[in-house]
Amino acid sequence: MKQFFLLLFSTMFVGSMQAQTKVNSYTFGALEARWLGPGTMSGRTTAIVGVVSDNKTLYIGTAGGGVWKSTNAGASFKPIFDKYCMSIGAIAVDQANPSTVFVGTGESNMRNTVSIGDGLYKSTDAGDNWVKVGLDSTEHIAKIIIDPKNANTIYVAAPGPLWSDSKHRGLYKSTDGGTTWNKILYINEKTGCADIAVDPNNPDIIYATTWEFRRKPYSFSSGGMGSGMWKSTDGGKNWRELKNGLPVKPFGRIALTLAPSAPQNMIAIVEAKETGLYISSDAGETWKSQSATMNVVSRPFYFSCLVIDPKDPKRVYRPGFGFSYSDDGGYSFTDASYDGGWVHSDHHALWINPNYTNQMYLATDGGIYYSLDRGATWMFVYNLPVGQFYHVACDNSTPYRMYGGLQDNGSWMAPSAAPGGVNNSSWQDMYGGDGFWVQPDPTDSNIAYAESQGGNMGRIDLRTFKSVDITPQAGKDEEKLRWNWNTPIVTGQANGRNLYTAAQYLFKSKNQGRIWQRISPDLTTNDKKKQQQEESGGLSEDNTSAENHCTIFTIAESPLDENLIWVGTDDGNLQVVTDGGKSWINVSKNYEAAGIPAQTWVSSIEPSRFDKNTVYVTFDNHMYGDMNTYVAKSTDLGKTWTRIKSDEFTGFAHKIKEDLVNKGLLFLGTERGMFASNDGGARWFRMKNHIPDYAMVRDIQIQPKTNDLVIATHGRGIMVVNDITPIRMLTKDVVDQDVVLFDSKPMEITTGKYGGGGSPVSGGWYGGNPDNIAPIEYYLKERATKDVKLEIYDAEGKLVQSVPGTKRKGVNKVYWNLRWTPPKTATGSTKMDYGGFIAPMVLPGNYTLKLKVGDKEYSKLLSLVHDNSNKLFTVEDRKEQYDVAMRLYHMHEELYALVNKINAEQKTIKDNMDSLTRPQNKKLLKEYNTKLEELRSTLLATKHKSIFADEKKLREYITEVYGSVCGQECKPSNLQTERVAVLMEDLKKGQQTYEKLYAEYNTKTAAAIKDDKAKSKSPTPRSGN
Amino acid sequence: MKKIFLSICTAALTITGSLTLKAQTVDEIIQKHYDAVGGVDNWKKINSVKLTATSNSGGVEVPITLAMLQGKGFKVEFTFNGMTGYTFMTDKAGWNYSPFAGQTKPEAIPEEAIKEAQDAMDIQGPLFDYKTKGHKVTYLGKDDVEGTECYKLKVVFPSGKEETIFIDTKTYYHIKSITKSKANGKEMEASSAFGNFQKLPEGIVYPMTMENGGNPLTIKTVEINKGIDENYFKLPESKEPEIKK
Secondary structure: HHHHHHHHHHHHHHHHHHHHOOOOOOOOOOOOOEEEEOOOOOEEEEEEEEEOOOOOOOOEEEOOOOOOOOOOOOOOOOOOOOOOOOOOEEEEEEEOOOEEEEEEEEOOOOOOOOOOOOOOOEEEOOOOEEEEEOOOOOOOOOOEEEOOOOOOOOOOOEHHHOOOOOOOEEEEEEEEOOOOOEEEOOOOOOOOEEEEEEEOOOOEEEEEEEEEEEEEEOOOEEEEEOOEEEEEEEEOOOOOOOOOOOOOEOOOOOOOOEOOOOOEEEEEOOOOOEEEEEEEOOOOOOEEEEOOHHHHHHHOOOOOOOOOEEEEEEOOEEEEEEEEEEOOOOOOOOOOOEEEOOOOOOOOEEOOOOOOHHHHHHHHHEEEEEEEOOOOOOEOOOOOOOOEEEEEOOOOOOEEEEEEEEEHHHEEEEEEEOOOOOEEOEEEEEOOOOOEEEEEOOOEEEEEEEEEOOOEEEEOOOOOOOOEEOOOOOOOOOOOOOOOOOOOEOOOOOOOOOEEEOOEEEEEOOOOOOOOOEEEOOOOOOHHHHOOHHHHHHEOOOOOOOOOOEEEEEEEEEEEEEEEEEEOOOOOOEEEEOOOOOOOEHHHHHHHHHHOOOEEEEEEEEEEOOOOOOOEEEEEEEOOOOOOEEEEEEEEOOOOOEOOOOOOOOOOEEEEEOOOOOOOOEEEEEEEEEEEEEOOOOOOOOOOOOOOOOOOOEEEEEEEEOOEEEEEEEEOOEEOOOOOOOHOOOOOOHHOEEEEOOOOOOOOOOOOOOOOOOOOOOOOOOEEOOOOOEEEEEEEEEOOOOOOEEEEEEOOOEEEEEEEOOOOOOEEEEEOOOOOOOOOOOOOOOOOHHHHHHEEOOOEEEEEEEEOOEEEOOOEEEEEEEEOOOOOOHHHHHHHHHHHHHHHHHHHHHHHHHHEEEEEEHHHHHHHHOOOHHHHHHHHHHHHHHHHHHHHHHOOOOOOOOOOOOOOOOHHHHHHHHHHHOOOOOOOOOHHHHHHHHHHHHHHHHHHHHHHHHHHHHHHHHHHHHHHHHHHHHOOOOOOO | OOOHHHHHHHHHHOOOOOOOOOOOOHHHHHHHHHHHHHHHHHOOOOEEEEEEEEEEOOEEEEEEEEEEEEEOOOEEEEEEOOOOEEEEEEOOEEEEEEEOOOOOOOOOHHHHHHHHHHHHHHOOOOOOOOHHOOOEEEEEEEEEOEEEEEEEEEEEEEOOOOEEEEEEEOOOOOOEEEEOHHHHHHHHEEEEEEEEEEEOOOOOEEEEEEEEOOOOOEEEEEEEOOOOHHHHHOOOHHHHHOOOO
C-alpha cells in the first residue's frame, strides 16, 4: 500500500516539480472574505422575476451585486452569479420550463455611476450553471422577454453603450433558444432599445421603444429624434412607428406596458418636452394624454418601470420616485402608505405573483420590499447585503470600526467584530444623502467626518451622531466651488491631525474643520466647456451634482511626509506638492507619456510608505468609453511613469493599495474584480477567496493591528479578509516548497474575544466574527492526496490533541481550540453527558506543532501566551483555573473507570442469569446486581431520558462544575473550588462501595455461575473485571 | 448532526470508482474515472460496503459506522458516551434515532425524503452505467475545486435530485460533490469533499477521508461484500414504533 502511494505521489508531482509554482487565485482560497453587509441598508436592485409554478422561487438582479436567488419566497437568498458580471439589467424565466433562466448584464438605469455589462447569460438548471450566449458588447440590457408560446423565441431590449457610439444596441431576437441572435430593430449608433412588450395572446405583436441618450463625464442627454415607439405584427420583421396621440418629437426614454389580461390596453410614459402619461385601448394605434402625478412622470431616464396587474387591466402600478398605483387604468393614482415602514425611493422593478396578485416584490435603490396587500404597504427584505460602498476607512479601536458611504444610502459604521457576531443591528447610520467618504479622526475617537453628494460635509460626534456642517465656502473673488459628486475628505497619513477636502482647490484644516486653509490654486483644467451642468439632462432637466466636473477627486498625504501631498482630478490632472501646498507641480503630461490617455479621471493615489518618491496611481477613462485598466507607478515623484499591466486585469481601475508590511504586496480594485500581486506588480492574480470574481471594488484598506484587508464593494457591501499575514509570507522561495508550516506568532490563550447570548440571529444578514482563536496555517503546493493532520505536543512531548487537516492547494487553515483532549466520561446512562466534549485550556508555554502530510512530518514551535488584555484574569488565576479543571478532568476519568467496572460486573450477571437453574444462585446474582445498580444510580443519571428531566448524579455534578470552570476566563469561585472536594469525596465513596461489593460478591457469584454451569454442562463466557 | 451524518453517509457510500488529457465527452471522462479507481469490473462486483470511521470534534473521536447494500438500504450509526444513534433507509422506509438528547424511539423519515434518497443507494455511484439507471449526465466543462482543476459533471436523477460531480483532471479521482435535494418543500444543498485515496485489496481506489463542511470523517476500515444483508437495515424490535398503514 505504501509503495503504491509513493508511486502515486511521485508520478503526480513530476510535472509540477519542473515548472515554477505560481501564486494564483486559489493559493489564498482558504482566506475567505467575510461578507459584513449591511443588510439593514441594502443597495440598488434592478430586476425581479418569480417562478409562477411554485410561488416561492425568486431571482433578484442587482446594480452591483449579481443575481440572488430565493427558494422560499424571500426568507433567505444566496448569490448565484458570482463568477460573472455583477451589474444586472434584466432577468427572464421560461415559466413553462422554469429551469431555463436568462440574465442580461449591464444595468439600464443610466445614472452617472451605472456599471457595464458583458452580455447575455443562460442557465438551463435554474441558476446553478451559466453560459454566455452573446450580445457581449451591448453593455446595457433593459429587458428580456421569452415568447410565452414558444420558448425558443427570445427578445432582448439593449439600450447599448452609455458612454460611446455603438452599433451594439437595439432590439435583438433569437429563434433558437438564445444560440444565435439577430438585431430586428435598430435606429442608429446613438439610439438603443429601452423597452419591449409582447402580446401574450398573439406573440407576433410586439411593441418596442427606442431611446437616444448619451453620457459624458460632465453631462447627460436623454432624448433625440432616434427615440420613438414602435409596433410589429409579424414578430419583428417589419416595424411601424406609433405616433397617433403622442406628443411632438423629440422623445427621451419611453416606458411602455400592456395589460396581460387584456393586451389591447396599453399605457406609456413618454419623456418629451413635457413628459406625460399616455393610454391606449386599441393596441397602441391611438394614444390619449392623461394627467399624471409628479411621481408618474418624474425622472423618466431613471424610473422606467410601469406594470399592469396580471389579472386586472385597470390596476396599474408605477414604481418610480415613490410607489403609486391606479385602480382606473391609469387615470388617477394614489401613493403607497408607510404603515409597514418607510419605502426607499427610486424604484426599478416590480414582480407580481400572477397566482396571487396581492403578493408582490419591489426593487428599489435601497433593496427589495414585498407587499401582501397589492402594494398598499411594504415590508423590507433585510437579508440582501448588496450595498454600494464608494470608500471605506477603519479606525484603531478594538475591535476596529469600519466606516463607509453608500450610493443613495448615507454613511454607515459598524464594528468589525461584535458579541454574537456582526449583524444588521451592528450597523449605525451616521450621515444622510448619498454616502461616499467617511473618515474617523485618528486623533479623536469620538469624531468622524462624512459627506454627501456634491461636497456637503459634516463633523460627527460618534457619541450622539449629531453633526456640524464643515463645508468650506468660497472666498472673496473666488469662483463658485466645484464639488465632485464623490468629493474627497481625507485625514493625513503622516499627520493624523491634518484634514483635507477639495473642490477645484485643496483645503486643509488642523482643527477638525473649524478653520480651513486653502492650500492650492485651481488644480483642475478649469475647462469651461465642461462646466455646463445646469444644462444637463436632455429633455428632462437633471442636475443633481452627479455631472459636476473639473473637480478634485483624490487627495493623498504621503505616510512619510506631511508636506508631500498628491492630488488627482476628474479631468486628468495629477498634481504633487512637496512643501505642504506652495509649489504645485502638474505631472499629467508625464503619465500620458507612459500611454495613459489625457483627461483621464485620477481614481486613486497611493504614495508609498516605504519610499517617499514612489507612488502608485489608478486612472479611470470609462466615461470616454474606454474600459481599460490603467495603473501606473512612479519612483521619481511623478517625473516618469511605468504602466502596471496584466492580462488578468478586467474593468476600469478604482483603487491601488500597497501593503503595510511587505512592499512587494499590492492590491488592486477595479469595476470588475479584485487583484493582488506579491512581486511588486509584475504578476497579478484575481482574488477569489469568497470574493465574487468580478466584484466592483471601489476601495481597499488594511487595518494595521489585525492585518485585515477591508474591501469596499459597490454592490456587495463591505468584505473583510481576516489577517492577510499568510499572503505576506508566501514569498517566492516559499511557494516552490511542497509543504510549509508557517511560523505562528505567539498566540494568546483565549476562548475568544466575545460572548453573546447564544441565540441565533433571527433573519437579517449575518456577517459573523473573525476566528475566535487564531488558526494554524500551512501551505501545500498541490492538493494533498494523502491524509493530513496536525498534532500538538506539550513541552514534555505529550500529545495534547490531534486535529484533522484540510488538503487544499495553497494556504490551509486548521483550528486547535487550545485545549486538551476531552476526558472519557462514564457510560451507560439514559442521557448523554456533555462533559465528554469539554477539555481544560492548556497553560502558557511552548508547544510543538507536527503537521503530518502522508508519511512526511513538518514541525514548528508554537508559543502560547496568557491573554494580558483581559485584566480580570491573571496568569495566577489561569493556573488556579487549570488546577481545578484538571482535578475535575481526572475525576471524570476515574468515574469512567469505576462505572466501567460496574457495567462489566452487571453484564456478567445479565449474560448468565437466564441460564442459571439453581434458585439460590439466581438469588445471589440478583442481590449483587441490585446492589451494583443502587451504587450505579448514585454515579450517573439512570432513570430519566428527557433533556427536560433534570436528573443529576455524580457524573452530572462533576460536569456542572467542570463545564463552568473550563468554559470561562476567570479564577474559580470559592464554592466551585470547594465543590470539587465534595465531589471527590463522593467519588471516593463510590469507589470504596464498589470495592466492598466486589470483595463480597465477585468470588461468590463466579463460583455460583461455575457451579450452576457445571451442573448444566453448558459453559457461558464471562467478561473480565 | 443528523443531517450531516446523513449527507456524509450518502456521499461516502456512493463514491464512484478514469485518462488522457483530451477527455471531452461524458463517457470518456467516466471511463477514465473508473479506470483510475480500479476499473469497472471491480466496481461491478461490489454489492455491499461497510465502513468504520471516526469524526473528530475538539479532540473527541466519535466512532461512526456506515453501511450500504446496493439498492436495498443504507445505515449510519454513531456512538458517543456509550450511546448509539442511527439513521437508516431502505427502499421503502427510513428512521432516525438520536438518543443523545433523550429521544426514546426512532422517528420516521418522510416518504418524500426516502424517495429522493433511493438514488443515493448506489454503491458504484451515479456515473456507473448511468444510462441504464435513467440518469441524465451533462459535462459542464472544467471548473476549479480549491485550486485543483476538475471536470464538472452534472447528474440529474429520475427523482429530480441533482448531483454535481467534480473529477480531478490529473488523477481522475472524484474529489467533490454538490447535491441538491428538494424534498419536503425545502431546497437543500450539501457539499462533500473526498481525499486520502487508497487502493483496497478488492482492487478499487477508495477515499479514506470525507468532509462536508463540518468535521471530517476519517475512514479506518472498508469491508466489501461482507455480511451485510437486508436484515442489517431493520429496526430492533424493541424500537419498533407504530408504522403508518
